[in-house]
Amino acid sequence: MELKKQGISKDLLQKGLNEIENADYLKVLDTLLIKKWKQLKAKTSNSEYSDSDLFTPAKQKLINYAMQKGFEYDLVVERLKKIL
Numbered sequence: 001m002e003l004k005k006q007g008i009s010k011d012l013l014q015k016g017l018n019e020i021e022n023a024d025y026l027k028v029l030d031t032l033l034i035k036k037w038k039q040l041k042a043k044t045s046n047s048e049y050s051d052s053d054l055f056t057p058a059k060q061k062l063i064n065y066a067m068q069k070g071f072e073y074d075l076v077v078e079r080l081k082k083i084l
Contacts, residue, residue, distance in 0.1 A: 001070070029071050029079055036065050037084065059084070 003013055040058055059080065066076040 026079065029066065029075065030083055032069060032071075033062060033066060033076070033079060033083060036062055 004010070040061060062080065063073070063076050067073055
């Protein structure tokens with residue numbers, strides 16, 4: 001979205017996205033999620049951080065954070081289920 005705002009053409013954006021290896025994309029997402037999760041947990045000892053439910057307020061913050069970074073909702077949720 002931000003690149004579109006900067007005037008980058010849709011074709012060029014798609015070409016760039018197609019060049020990213022899927023494994024690299026997932027690795028970046030996993031690293032981002034783990035790092036942010038540790039930061040969120042460090043801020044409080046609230047029990048919501050140990051809850052296995054994916055839709056606690058803390059985990060929703062994490063999902064929103066990853067989406068703000070440009071990752072797709074479905075992929076973020078899928079990766080969270082695997083790493084948390």
